[in-house]
Amino acid sequence: MSDVILTDIKKKPLSFTLPVVGAAGAFAGLFVGTAQGSGLLGIVIGGLLLAAIAYLVIEVLNHTQERKAKYGILALFLLAGYLFGGLPGLVVGGLFGWFFSWFVYWVGEGRYRAKLPPYLTSGQVLWHFSFRVLCGAIFVFLITPILVVMPLSFNAENFFTFTPEMLHFDPAGYSLRHYRNFFNSNEWQSALKNSLMIAPAATILSVSFGTLAAIGLSQPHVPFRRAIMAILISPMIVPLIISAAGMYFFYSRIGLQGTYLGVILAHAALGIPFVIITVTATLVGFDRSLTRAAANMGANPVTTFFRVQMPLILPGVISGGLFAFITSFDEVVVVLFVGSANQQTLPWQMFTGLREQISPTILAVATILVGVSICLLTVVEILRRRSERLRGMSPG
Amino acid sequence: MSDATAGAAPGHKKASAAKAAEKPGPMVDAEGRPLKESLNRSLRLQKMRALMLIAPLLIFVLLTFIAPIADMLFRSVQNGIVSETLPRTTHRLADWDATTGDLPDEAVYEGLYYDLFIAAERKLHTRLGSRLNYEMTGMSSLFRQSGRSLDDIGDVYFDQFKDLDPNWDEAMPWAELLGDPEWIAEMQAWDEDSGETMPTFELADGISDLLPLTAETYSAFADYVQSEDGDSPLQEEPWVLVHTALYQDLMAKDVSGYNGPQAAMLKAADAAVGGFESVTFKDGMEGVDGDWLDHPTWETIQMYSPEFTNGYFLNAVDMQKTPDGPAMRDDDQRIYGLLFKRTMFMSLMITGSCILLGYPIAWLLSNVRVRTANLLLILVLLPFWTSLLVRTSAWKVMLQQQGVINDVLVWLGLIADDSRLVMINNQFGTIVAMTHILLPFMILPLYSVMQTIPPTYLRAAKSLGATNWTAFWRVYFPQSVPGIGAGSILVFILSIGYYITPEIVGGTTGTFISNRIAYHISSSLNWGLAAALGTILLALVLGLYYAYDKIVGIDNVKLG
Numbered sequence: 039m040s041d042v043i044l045t046d047i048k049k050k051p052l053s054f055t056l057p058v059v060g061a062a063g064a065f066a067g068l069f070v071g072t073a074q075g076s077g078l079l080g081i082v083i084g085g086l087l088l089a090a091i092a093y094l095v096i097e098v099l100n101h102t103q104e105r106k107a108k109y110g111i112l113a114l115f116l117l118a119g120y121l122f123g124g125l126p127g128l129v130v131g132g133l134f135g136w137f138f139s140w141f142v143y144w145v146g147e148g149r150y151r152a153k154l155p156p157y158l159t160s161g162q163v164l165w166h167f168s169f170r171v172l173c174g175a176i177f178v179f180l181i182t183p184i185l186v187v188m189p190l191s192f193n194a195e196n197f198f199t200f201t202p203e204m205l206h207f208d209p210a211g212y213s214l215r216h217y218r219n220f221f222n223s224n225e226w227q228s229a230l231k232n233s234l235m236i237a238p239a240a241t242i243l244s245v246s247f248g249t250l251a252a253i254g255l256s257q258p259h260v261p262f263r264r265a266i267m268a269i270l271i272s273p274m275i276v277p278l279i280i281s282a283a284g285m286y287f288f289y290s291r292i293g294l295q296g297t298y299l300g301v302i303l304a305h306a307a308l309g310i311p312f313v314i315i316t317v318t319a320t321l322v323g324f325d326r327s328l329t330r331a332a333a334n335m336g337a338n339p340v341t342t343f344f345r346v347q348m349p350l351i352l353p354g355v356i357s358g359g360l361f362a363f364i365t366s367f368d369e370v371v372v373v374l375f376v377g378s379a380n381q382q383t384l385p386w387q388m389f390t391g392l393r394e395q396i397s398p399t400i401l402a403v404a405t406i407l408v409g410v411s412i413c414l415l416t417v418v419e420i421l422r423r424r425s426e427r428l429r430g431m432s433p434g
Numbered sequence: 435m436s437d438a439t440a441g442a443a444p445g446h447k448k449a450s451a452a453k454a455a456e457k458p459g460p461m462v463d464a465e466g467r468p469l470k471e472s473l474n475r476s477l478r479l480q481k482m483r484a485l486m487l488i489a490p491l492l493i494f495v496l497l498t499f500i501a502p503i504a505d506m507l508f509r510s511v512q513n514g515i516v517s518e519t520l521p522r523t524t525h526r527l528a529d530w531d532a533t534t535g536d537l538p539d540e541a542v543y544e545g546l547y548y549d550l551f552i553a554a555e556r557k558l559h560t561r562l563g564s565r566l567n568y569e570m571t572g573m574s575s576l577f578r579q580s581g582r583s584l585d586d587i588g589d590v591y592f593d594q595f596k597d598l599d600p601n602w603d604e605a606m607p608w609a610e611l612l613g614d615p616e617w618i619a620e621m622q623a624w625d626e627d628s629g630e631t632m633p634t635f636e637l638a639d640g641i642s643d644l645l646p647l648t649a650e651t652y653s654a655f656a657d658y659v660q661s662e663d664g665d666s667p668l669q670e671e672p673w674v675l676v677h678t679a680l681y682q683d684l685m686a687k688d689v690s691g692y693n694g695p696q697a698a699m700l701k702a703a704d705a706a707v708g709g710f711e712s713v714t715f716k717d718g719m720e721g722v723d724g725d726w727l728d729h730p731t732w733e734t735i736q737m738y739s740p741e742f743t744n745g746y747f748l749n750a751v752d753m754q755k756t757p758d759g760p761a762m763r764d765d766d767q768r769i770y771g772l773l774f775k776r777t778m779f780m781s782l783m784i785t786g787s788c789i790l791l792g793y794p795i796a797w798l799l800s801n802v803r804v805r806t807a808n809l810l811l812i813l814v815l816l817p818f819w820t821s822l823l824v825r826t827s828a829w830k831v832m833l834q835q836q837g838v839i840n841d842v843l844v845w846l847g848l849i850a851d852d853s854r855l856v857m858i859n860n861q862f863g864t865i866v867a868m869t870h871i872l873l874p875f876m877i878l879p880l881y882s883v884m885q886t887i888p889p890t891y892l893r894a895a896k897s898l899g900a901t902n903w904t905a906f907w908r909v910y911f912p913q914s915v916p917g918i919g920a921g922s923i924l925v926f927i928l929s930i931g932y933y934i935t936p937e938i939v940g941g942t943t944g945t946f947i948s949n950r951i952a953y954h955i956s957s958s959l960n961w962g963l964a965a966a967l968g969t970i971l972l973a974l975v976l977g978l979y980y981a982y983d984k985i986v987g988i989d990n991v992k993l994g
Contacts, residue, residue: 072847162902173798176791177813183828183870184820186838190831199836247491254487259480266488273499275979277931279948280968283955284502287509287965307499310491368821371933375955388823392830392938401831404824411819415812418819 046156047148055096055146056089062141063088066134074122088138096146104143111139125207184408191216191401198398216402226399229387236298236373236383237366240305245359247306248313253347255314256321267314274311278371281308286375296378304376305369309362316361320354320425353425357418364414503972510965513743516735519562520549524739532733532757543715546726547587551675552654554581556662568960569745569755570734576725587718588674591681594710599699602677609668610695612645612652614638621668632660635667644692647679681707733757746966770950770967777947780865781929785876787869788925789918792876796917799877800884811881818874826935829867833858833939859941867939868929875928876921883917916985923982927975947971 064085071080091114095107112135119131144150154163194213195201203211220226251270255263273281285304286295294300324347332342348355370385377386384403391400460468467475517524522545530538553559563577595602602608609618614636621633635656642649655676656667663670684707689700719726737755738745745755752768753760762768795814799807817825832838840854849855857863887910895905933948940949947967954964 069846073845075847077847165902169794169798173794176795177810179791179870180817180873181813183825183832184817186831187824187828197836198831198834200838200841243494247494251488251491254484257480257484257487259477260484260488261481266492269500270491270495272503273495275927275975276503277927277933277948277971277975279931279933279951280503280506280972280975281499283951283964283968284504284506285499286955287961288502288505291505303498307495310495314491364819368823370823375952385821385823388827389934389938392823392827400827404821404827407821407824411821411824412816415815415819419812419815 050148058145059092060085060089092142108139126205187404191405216399219399220402229382229384233383239302240366241363243306244309244313244362248310252317270314271311273308282372282375301377301381304372305366309365312361313358316358317354320351353421357421506965510969511742515565516738519553523549527736547715580722583722588678592674592677595677605671607696608672645683648683651676651679746962750966773947783865784868784929785922785926788876796880796884799881814877861944863939864936864944872925875924879920880917887913919985927978
């Protein structure tokens with residue numbers, strides 16, 4: 039998109055504004071209408087109402103009184119929403135009001151063209167915005183499930199659904215009982231403890247072996263490089279259920295099935311590809327002359343590794359470690375087979391809980407885990423940018 | 435390395451330079467070695483160092499991951515259980531020709547009786563029964579039932595021996611007759627509380643020539659008593675099987691030359707056995723369970739006697755072994771073909787919906803300002819980083835009948851409260867939830883490919899007169915195909931082996947082949963079949979992975 043915008047913004051004729059705003063109103067009216075019993079009536083009222091508002095705002099009040107007009111629309115919708123549906127209606131009405139107060143001016147004053155090249159035809163403009171709306175819908179699809187879990191975890195009832203009290207924003211509908219349950223129940227606490235024990239141990243194993251091997255793999259002359267790489271990456275390629283089956287058979291043969299060591303080894307194996315991939319990616323941009331310079335100045339290989347190479351590839355190592363950690367922390371199939379009741383981890387507990395539909399404590403745990411993953415995502419993102427800055431690439 | 439310029443090479447020691455000038459030879463390094471050799475040596479050192487760095491991880495992965503996979507492959511053909519549990523039977527059954535329609539001869543029944551008796555004492559017969567039950571229903575109960583009433587045959591001889599001399603029902607005379615005197619002495623000296631291990635049973639010299647069957651069965655008995663029960667054979671009366679064996683031995687052999695311990699008792703028995711009431715093993719086994727005279731029972735046992743079998747694989751593709759070779763199962767028993775087809779179909783649907791949803795997003799991300807793209811990318815990465823269980827539980831919350839989507843639809847009045855949509859525990863639920871879970875795996879490769887397509891191409895196409903659609907379809911889309919390929923294969927590989935999500939939101943119609951594998955491992959305990967199904971799935975995935983490698987390259991796998 040060009041930064042120089044030459045499109046001039048001018049007021050649109052009423053013959054354009056009124057139908058467009060009216061159509062949007064009719065669309066919104068459809069939902070309000072069906073919710074109240076008659077869709078057709080909703081369409082007609084919605085369309086007419088919005089068209090009238092648009093006429094009033096654009097023609098009578100015009101943009102000199104924009105602020106007042108916007109508050110007016112918002113207040114109108116809030117009131118209407120409250121009358122129709124109480125507190126939840128108030129929220130929905132508020133959202134509608136906020137949207138339409140912006141939409142009326144956006145369409146009526148022709149502001150929608152502001153960021154577009156001036157030569158686009160109306161069809162292209164329409165396509166441009168419908169595409170954005172489509173993408174918005176896909177983003178909603180991506181994010182909504184994760185967002186829905188959070189309020190539900192504060193449910194005062196033992197349901198997986200929104201209770202009427204919650205929808206009325208009644209404080210009685212909300213509680214922290216599922217969080218209390220999580221922190222007080224022995225099962226969940228031992229699961230948390232197991233997770234916090236297994237995941238770091240597996241991470242340390244895979245990071246220490248993986249980093250060494252990644253350094254080895256990025257040397258210029260490695261025999262059988264492709265074959266070795268294929269073997270090391272294989273835990274990521276082989277479907278988890280197959281890994282789990284194989285490990286179950288093999289580990290019960292050698293007595294590791296149902297032990298912490300077995301689970302840790304299995305998780306370490308699953309985390310290794312992530313470490314290998316991230317660390318080798320970091321090493322691609324690594325300047326070999328630095329190690330040679332260090333050696334030239336008298337540093338032995340160990341010192342060179344810890345004082346020169348390690349600080350430079352550290353971001354890659356850490357983010358590989360985080361991947362390995364989250365792999366183990368999140369893993370349920372393998373632990374289900376390789377572990378026994380003593381090694382129940384958080385995901386295991388969640389899985390059995392989901393299968394048997396027990397309490398929404400799962401949702402409380404899920405909310406906590408979302409928080410954890412947001413933290414991890416932030417760390418990885420920061421590390422990635424730092425690493426790219428260090429290596430002189432543009433921060434993408 | 436050419437030797438022509440040797441003299442001109444800088445940095446050489448004077449002496450070697452002079453030497454080279456005298457006689458044109460290979461270029462040498464500071465230590466006087468030819469350069470070529472020196473280079474090779476340093477390369478070899480580098481290779482060794484690289485391999486040393488890789489070795490620990492390689493060994494680790496080989497032990498913790500590759501070995502289990504190999505074990506699984508092995509298990510899918512391994513079938514040692516039949517010949518281990520019934521060694522005599524399978525050995526003798528090898529010559530039996532099933533096609534004649536005759537039952538096996540007496541020797542086979544004899545072997546079966548001995549094998550089954552020992553297996554039943556060791557509690558191994560039920561395991562074998564459930565193994566053979568996978569191939570023929572009824573085998574499990576046949577073996578369990580036979581294990582219970584097998585004593586009937588032996589009791590015939592046991593009672594007669596006991597009537598002849600009550601000592602035949604005592605532990606000590608048996609031990610003296612068959613055991614090595616030294617072992618008996620050691621055994622008597624052994625103190626149970628001392629914590630030392632029991633002296634292992636040893637047969638007396640020459641007894642296995644004299645009474646081969648008896649010696650063999652008594653050894654099995656002594657071994658079992660010592661290792662499984664931790665008791666002394668000196669205090670335990672032997673199995674009735676040993677009496678049967680003794681009867682057979684005495685009938686077949688002449689023991690008049692024997693003069694070891696308990697010779698009198700043995701000789702008295704030898705004189706009496708001629709008049710013993712006897713029973714053929716075939717009749718005996720019929721009395722235990724009539725199914726032993728069924729032809730198909732023996733066909734099945736013979737078919738699964740070999741150490742390795744393709745039976746599990748045939749099972750996994752809805753076929754079965756018959757005397758005439760592999761054949762398809764009856765229509766109502768074919769489930770795995772359907773499951774494989776369903777798994778493929780649903781994985782394709784998921785891949786397709788991921789392309790449909792991922793393409794616009796990737797296009798948007800690569801066509802807005804970098805700052806906006808990074809913000810939007812967070813919306814893609816957040817689900818990517820969120821626990822799989824969290825996302826699955828979220829979909830359970832969304833899709834169930836009292837769930838969020840149904841609630842919203844009812845609230846909007848689009849559907850009636852009593853006709854809520856069924857969106858979970860079927861294929862729809864699995865496809866929606868897995869599309870959501872795998873969508874980031876489509877968007878990220880697509881985005882990284884689309885980033886490299888210059889937007890000027892589209893503008894150029896348009897300025898040359900192409901319509902929007904033509905410009906997109908003929909110019910932009912072909913360049914984004916590698917991204918679609920990479921993303922699709924990734925999503926397809928991941929979805930084909932998914933277990934958790936189908937298990938929770940899939941119900942019965944939305945499950946994958948992996949759910950069946952898990953079922954066979956943890957519920958039906960048919961590990962061989964699970965391994966065979968797993969092997970087929972693995973082959974499928976490796977094939978796809980090979981294609982992925984050809985299209986994208988292993989080294990180009992990117993994360994986040």
